[in-house]
Amino acid sequence: MTxxxxxxxxYIGAHVVRSMLAAGEPVxxxxxxxxxxxxRLPHEVPLVRGTVLDRATLDRTLAEHEVRGVLHLAAxxxxxxxxxxxxxxxxxxxxxxxxxxxxxxAAGVRRFVFSSSAAVYGSVDVDLVRxxxxxxxxxxxxxxxxxxxxxxxxxxxxxxxxxxxxRYFNVAGAGRPELADVGVYxxxxxxxxxxxxxxxLRVFGDDYATPDGTCVxxxxxxxxxxxxxxxxxxxxxxxxxxxxxLTVNVGTGEGVSVREMADLVADVTGxxxxxxxxxxxxxxxxxxxxxxxxxxxxELGWEARHGVRDMVTSAWExxxxxxxxx
Numbered sequence: 001m002t003x004x005x006x007x008x009x010x011y012i013g014a015h016v017v018r019s020m021l022a023a024g025e026p027v028x029x030x031x032x033x034x035x036x037x038x039x040r041l042p043h044e045v046p047l048v049r050g051t052v053l054d055r056a057t058l059d060r061t062l063a064e065h066e067v068r069g070v071l072h073l074a075a076x077x078x079x080x081x082x083x084x085x086x087x088x089x090x091x092x093x094x095x096x097x098x099x100x101x102x103x104x105x106a107a108g109v110r111r112f113v114f115s116s117s118a119a120v121y122g123s124v125d126v127d128l129v130r131x132x133x134x135x136x137x138x139x140x141x142x143x144x145x146x147x148x149x150x151x152x153x154x155x156x157x158x159x160x161x162x163x164x165x166x167r168y169f170n171v172a173g174a175g176r177p178e179l180a181d182v183g184v185y186x187x188x189x190x191x192x193x194x195x196x197x198x199x200x201l202r203v204f205g206d207d208y209a210t211p212d213g214t215c216v217x218x219x220x221x222x223x224x225x226x227x228x229x230x231x232x233x234x235x236x237x238x239x240x241x242x243x244x245x246l247t248v249n250v251g252t253g254e255g256v257s258v259r260e261m262a263d264l265v266a267d268v269t270g271x272x273x274x275x276x277x278x279x280x281x282x283x284x285x286x287x288x289x290x291x292x293x294x295x296x297x298x299e300l301g302w303e304a305r306h307g308v309r310d311m312v313t314s315a316w317e318x319x320x321x322x323x324x325x326x
Contacts, residue, residue: 007074009036180318251291
């Protein structure tokens with residue numbers, strides 16, 4: 001069977017493509033290349049340039065490539081931006097998902113993996129976030145992901161789809177240098193960008209209710225995350241379709257503070273000066289979010305293999321490669 005990977009030319013999507021191919025799973029990619037890069041994809045992978053808002057393109061792609069399963073990664077994903085542009089986030093993340101699911105149901109596709117986020121939990125007051133922890137998102141991005149989960153599960157029940165919602169925690173690292181994250185939106189690339197400019201690393205807020213006052217997050221290596229998608233795809237194909245609805249955290253269960261991450265980045269890169277600059281909090285950032293990863297082991301046979309230093313080291317190698325590219 002062929003899997004459609006939406007957003008497959010993106011940072012995470014390109015790693016998912018590689019993981020699926022390595023396991024012998026045929027794929028086709030749909031991406032509008034607004035943030036994705038076509039040269040991240042192996043030459044043998046078909047690339048359809050378009051968005052999930054384009055029903056005609058979806059119908060044609062699902063039919064021509066005989067798609068039998070979907071891995072939906074395409075989405076807007078910046079919490080602070082979502083606070084400023086909620087309409088855009090609901091349009092692309094929720095309405096776009098609606099159009100995609102309509103096409104999926106019409107085409108008779110019965111397996112659907114949804115890229116969700118730990119942002120659905122919001123500000124939690126637990127050491128480890130379990131999948132049954134109440135979801136109270138604190139920004140429009142998290143709201144759109146939670147609404148997306150509701151929609152995916154509802155369509156699954158109504159139309160006999162097997163579904164899996166993967167709640168990503170903070171994604172970092174690179175499986176290979178050419179696949180590294182080149183956008184300056186997540187903490188590690190933001191730190192690298194500051195280092196490249198000879199500027200201080202910026203820490204947003206040091207008055208959170210955490211041991212060192214900075215936000216604590218669970219970081220997951222992007223290659224491990226890609227393998228979780230493979231595990232989800234395999235879990236959905238090992239049974240006759242109809243009725244399975246999984247929700248799974250993808251994290252390590254280990255919390256790292258922003259200050260600790262800044263220290264690690266300085267150590268890996270050898271750039272220890274100037275000292276980090278503390279700025280006001282960003283809108284929509286919770287204090288601490290760290291995953292319980294036990295369900296991923298039980299349901300997907302998956303667990304993380306890479307540590308935080310691996311993430312920073314591989315990301316730095318990728319950053320340097322892109323910085324020196326002609």
